[in-house]
Amino acid sequence: MGVIALLATLFVPLAGAMILLFIDRNQEKAIKVTALVITVATFLTSLLLLPAFDASTASMQFVIDMPWITSLDAGFRVGLDGTSLLMVLLTTLIMPIAMLTSLNPIKKSIKEYYVLMLILQFGMVGVFMALDTFLFYVFWELILIPMYFIIGIWGGKDRIYAAMKFFLYTLAGSLLMLIAIIWLGLAAKTAGIGFTADLMKLRMIGPAIPMDIQKWLFLAFGLSFFIKVPLFPLHTWLPDAHVQAPTAGSVILAAVLLKLGTYGLIRFNLELFPQASIEFAGAISVLAVIGIIYGALVAMVQTDIKKLVAYSSVSHLGFVVLGIFSLTVEGVQGAVIQMVNHGISTGMLFLCVGVLYERRHTREISEYGGITNVMPRFAVLFAIAMFASVGLPGLNGFVGEFLTLLGAFRSPFLGSWTYAVISATGVIFAAVYLLWMYQRVMFGTNDNPKNKHLPDLTKNEYWQLVPLAILIIWIGVAPRTLMNLSEQSVRAVVSKVEHFHAH
């Protein structure tokens, strides 16, 4: 049952992409409906994973292991633990919403667009499911192509520059990862189990790799993930990519693509190289803390709403990285739930920016003001997304921020309160830049004649935002319903790291 649901979740989008290829390009409605139905069906299928999942164990579930390149011991190996299950659910939830938000704005090459979107989903889910380094790499690279085109073809004015920047940044990282994957396989060979890409086997031998090599492997994997996160100072591709990407692209970028990086840090860096993780925890946390403050301060002075939200991601993802490298259960659990939270609330913020952009075709804050007067329903949902990002207790963001900071505060690996204390000031700045933006866009009098008659949310837009708003409140009020899923997986990782701390 679980295995079938897992395979369906992975392959239905790919099958959907193929179906789309057979639909005539002029049948626009049929293409849109098919794409939407496929993503909704995938989401429903992924929900079947929940009852089948056993949250009381840390081991991989619904595992499939089929030979692929036997000479390299690379296989089609997939499976899920609590952490990856949450990421898969986040992806399958976001995709139908991304489809809904594409219906109107995407007007050219519709068929190609939806095919690419479905391939993108296939790649993202694949990354979260892969239990084989080669398979992981293939999925990782697979994502790059559709995203590159989505920004480059359907993006804004400077789309080519942004797409190229996104492409080069990510490619630089993934080449390093490829080298690390091969090196890791060779290390397995040295360790006496032969060259392998099997993540489960590599997990066993990872800690046995001598520190001088482990360090380099850690950094090679780490760098590709840090670029994706993005960790300061590797973040400058993000504002450009976000601003130029169409709304759906920004939503997916923020909600899922950045999580590939933080997910990779947990899955590879922590699980394979516990000693190196301890070694580098302090240095990485310093960058995370800088990112938190820097992202917030730079977000504060943006005049473009989308850029503001993009820089806020730099700040929010800083919390995630800090939580991960606190190497405590509270911190890593906080990071995992914060990954989900950021996906939901920042995704929602980008949708809100999209709502405004669709009406006015500008993202300049100064073009707006007093929008609440004409769009009261939008004002409420926008406010919920904003306060979720602010980290208001009772909404989702607070749970993640609190736990990551708590983890950093009491981490024996960081050994200092300073990280948490400085990062906590980010909470103040978050209130400043988000409330200030909201104040300038939504409050005041509606003086701009172009804004006098903006229509409130359409039904389509309304139903993109409402499910996310419900989740924001749900996770804020009852975070355990989701956090219990990843509790055991996270405990297993952390206890592994702690084991090597003692030695």
Add this chain to the structure above:
Amino acid sequence: MNYAALIPLFPLIGFVIVAFFGKRLKNEKLIGGIASTAILASFVTAVMVFVGLTNRPEDDRSVIVHVYSWIATGSFSVDVAYQFDQLSILFTLIITGIGFLIHVYSIGYMHGDAGFPRFFAYLNLFVFMMLNLVLASNFLLTFLGWEGVGLASYLLIGFWYDRKFEGTRITWTGDAAMKAFVVNRIGDFGVLLAMFMLFNQFGTLDYATINAQAPGVLTAGGTAVTLITLLLFLGCAGKSAQIPLGVWLPDAMAGPTPVSALIHAATMVTSGIFLIARTNVLFAMSPTTMAVVTGVGITTALIAGTIGIAQRDIKKVLAYSTVSQLGFMFAALGVGAFTAGVFHVMTHAFFKALLFLGAGSVIHGMHHEQDIMKMGGLRKYMPITYRTFFIGTLAISGIPFLSGFFSKDEILWFAFLNGSPVLWGIGAVAAFTTAFYMWRVLSLTFNGTERFDHHHLHPHESPATMTIPLIVLAVLSVFGGLLGVPHVIGHALHFPNLLEHWLEPVFATGMSMLTAHGGDHTSTEVILMTASTVLAILGILLARRIYANGLETASGIAARFTGVYQLLLNKYYVDEVYQMFIAGPILALSRDAMWKIVDVIVIDGAVNGSARIVGASATALRKIQSGVAQNYALIMMAGIVVLVAMVVIPMLR
């Protein structure tokens, strides 16, 4: 006693109903009725819980009701659980009791406003959050309420989001709302860190455990407990508008007046006092923090009192008065007079809610005029408002046997006994300013010549929904003080100090840590009490002399002391200083140094440099390839070559 958990639930239900169906109901009475009933239901339940607690033995009046496990991971665990004890039920009665009156008042005050349902939804949300704040059995749930009331406050200050508001460096009501939220966040930063430290020390955030174990876990007077309590106090200074975070409260007057009465006078702003009372054991363990609390409190009381003298907006005078009175409460807590501090919270809730609602009635009757210079002689148009406002003025001024008299003199007495004569002196001066500025408002508003335009303004008394709450609050302002009659008076009359007795178990451990000042001081206490009362009466007489006949005497004085007058009128230029030395530099640094230099020039410069090299080669490649995408394939190919080489070469070796 599980039904007690209904207390916070009713306002939540009210909020949900009004928020989702309010617009469709289209009936103001029905909407207001639903929202008020929700609060009344909480109040009735709170009374039942109170009776239930009194029926229990004195040392067993703390009941914890678990609702569900909120967050639990690793070794961290926090429940949504409510603690019903002497302290929390007292605050609950104040919040729901006064809250109900203000809800009823608002039905009249907000009549005809387009945002009527929205207003009541926010009010119910506020009460829900406030009840979570005081009823929580642990720090984190209090923190939820703490930031939750901040949210409600934000929404209500900015309720008329499209109106301008004349404030310090502020143009819109929304600016004032944002200022309140952000300044509070600075305080919340302290609470957040305090919680981390507490969890590190105690392994839990439950009040019961922390209060019980604190004497064993922490060293009295040690760095840890001082740091924890100072951080907590930072939060209290934010929420309760003390120096240096008091700047938001006067601007919060941008909200509708019932909001000012409920949130920014009677309940939310006393959260800081509540938190210190709740964690009195921790505070009592740190003499340093206690000294800071006293110092900040008494200074705030004096400074805000002096600013109140020069303000022209009726609500701003009351706002500074609130800041000043809150300062008194903190001073009381700081010298270890916990009961006196909480007592003043209660009496202040009565008379300050009364004064604000009275001001609201005036503003309502004067068609949104708030400048007391443009009022005068209103007593004949608004008799009920005038009489109740008069009572409120006497109560806050500390006229004997009204509620404010008992609580304020209790504070001043302990400031002398546990503190110093100087402390008493500053407090007495602050009390003098209170009497002065309140009588000034009373005179300029209700007495003397009518300074408004009769052709455009027709002042009128407010409807019954507004005057009845005024009357109830006036009665409470008169008799409310009898709950805490000081021993020096009560002893002679055989009247017990009910409140002190009721709260004794809550403060027992905290009090045991402080030096007790025993002995018989009856004569000293009576002398000081007389002295402060005389000062208050002098304040009234002075104000009467200056303002009884209009503005001439006053403007004469203002002209003679221009410097001082400008300083007070401009609130000591605190906002300007913050803007110049904090907000401005941070903005400039972020924009000009970080974004435009680090991001755009340094990092992107490096990236674009390398991109240009790749771009150039891509242009070359494009001559043989057809598009950009193929570059990727090429690079991939190169990667695969490297891959194969790396795999094959070691194998050959």
